[in-house]
Amino acid sequence: MSAPFIWIFLPLIIGGLSLFITRERLATIVGGVTAILLTGAALIVPIDEALGFGSFSIKVASSFQILGRNLTLDAAEAPLLTILFGVAALWFIGAESVGVARRLTPFGLIIISLLVASIAVQPFLYAALLIELAILVAVPLLSPLDQIPGRGVIRFLIYQTLGMPFILIAGWLSAGVEASPGDLALTIQSTMMLGLGFAFLLAVFPLYNWIPLLMEESSPYIVGFLLWLLPTVTSILVMSFLDRYVWLRTSAQVISALRVAGLLMIVTGGIWTAFQRHFGRMMAFAAVAETGFILLALSLDPVTGLPIIFLLLIPRGLGLALWALSLSVLDSNTKSLHFSSVQGMARTYPLASAGLILSALSTAGFPLLAGFPPRLALWNGLSQQSLSMAFWLLIGILGLAAGAVRMLAVIVMADEKTVWASKESWAQRGMLGIGMIGLFILGLFPQAANSILDKLPLMFQHLGH
């Protein structure tokens, strides 16, 4: 038994078999139970240590060899696996309430297993190939059989696919830079390749136009799932590059580029959020800003920045899940998510509306909500480096907050004669309730997740110390 078998091949096999499930409820149970069990396993099963049951003991090995290379998941990666599968469990369990479980469970499990493989593969440069495979699996997830593929799916496929070659070539060039650090031309080429690759993968400004298109074309829940998972794992790959190559993490230009890219994403994402007239597009731009927060935290001194990145992970996953679930509930009961269609729906779908507003406010860093502690820490860290940059961060956050307020204004703008009612199903109420309570718990007690987050820096040999 090896760790890659448990957290990569097992979900891959279960995901593949789930393609044959025809009932929503069963798909939810399979997806939810699998993710919960894998979360529990990541929490309690020691890797590379003997686990005793009386006279019987087993040892979960950290490595698995495939085609001459290793897939390695050691004990340092266990907290990340806990977060990935734990948040995924929320997505899988919530999928039934919006009727996408039969699609999300199989493809979601396959995508997660491929992305975990991208974290595990040694050398880590090959991660780009596994991320690309996950992208390919995401296409049928985004474009179901009863829906004509739109421009968003096509652009998603193009942009994400173009990222892979750049990362692979950058990995090869980086090894050359490491061997001859004085070669300025090679360093520039390598940095450019790496920058372009991650710009495509993380949908850095201006390469994010597929995100709002997808939010209009596809199920908000499915798009939300991908917007949570793909940038999270890609960020880990960025950190792996910074950890591996000393010339990268000590380069002032690379740090500046990360900071500018992050701020551009936050500012443009925030401003566009404020001016949209479609709830889906608002979430899309807010997700862009969320990725910007990660890039901005990466640009800080690792001792300050790394804990902030990890602090962002859970609120980001929970916030996007709640936002996507709320949007999906509204979407399935109205013809579109344009302002004119959703106006006044708070009277008939109060919990979904509340979930929508709370998650939007959490993204904007509203106090008492999950997004507040990491944004405060980020702002504090950034202001120590540059006050003007901290000001631009404020602009972006104000844009996000303005978007949330506009959303609130539209959704409560109902005819006075409309009676209050809660038309959400019990399953939807339960999931929305859990999400909202979670946002408050993480906002009031950010230290609640410290036992997991504290160990995450151990994944990196140099960045975390």
Added chain:
Amino acid sequence: MMITAIVSWIVVAGLLITSAGLLLYRDWRWGLGFLTGQYAGVFWLVLQHWPIGMAAAKLVGGWMAAASLGMTLLNLPQQQEPIEKYWTQGRAFRLFMVGMAALLAVAAAPRIEGVLPGMGIPVAIGGILLTTMGLLQLGMTTQILRVILGLLTTLSGFEILYAAMEGSSLVAALLVVVNLGLGLVGAYLLTVSSEEQTE
């Protein structure tokens, strides 16, 4: 050695023809034919750096991707290719762009060869040519088949260059799976869009 070099140059000329054909074709059968020929050229150039088994895997993977697209299109109702809304539809313009891409490949190849000595000028030209032509294709269309052919062409160009850098069997296997996956995704998207139109 001399013969290998001559064949490589002939293959590069062949790649120019197939990639230009992919940009100019009107009938999908021609498009897939060009793609199939293109993979034969990719096989030869990759063979300069990889053992025949790994290079053959690339060839077979590419042909399987083309076959999956072909089988899907054969089973779909005959459709007229929609006229592009944008100004890049003219053949003269496309030919001009092909010329520019070829010029770029010839100009850039010595520099690429400088970064990676031993790659070989024909390999560098072939790689850059296909990458550029694929990107051109992607920039000119929103049609699913053409987008998939553009992506496959771009990746083929990249794979020619990358073969000179990396010889891992895992990378070779994953790249084959990516090519095949792109073919299958293209087949899926073509089927879905066709079913919707039929209804």
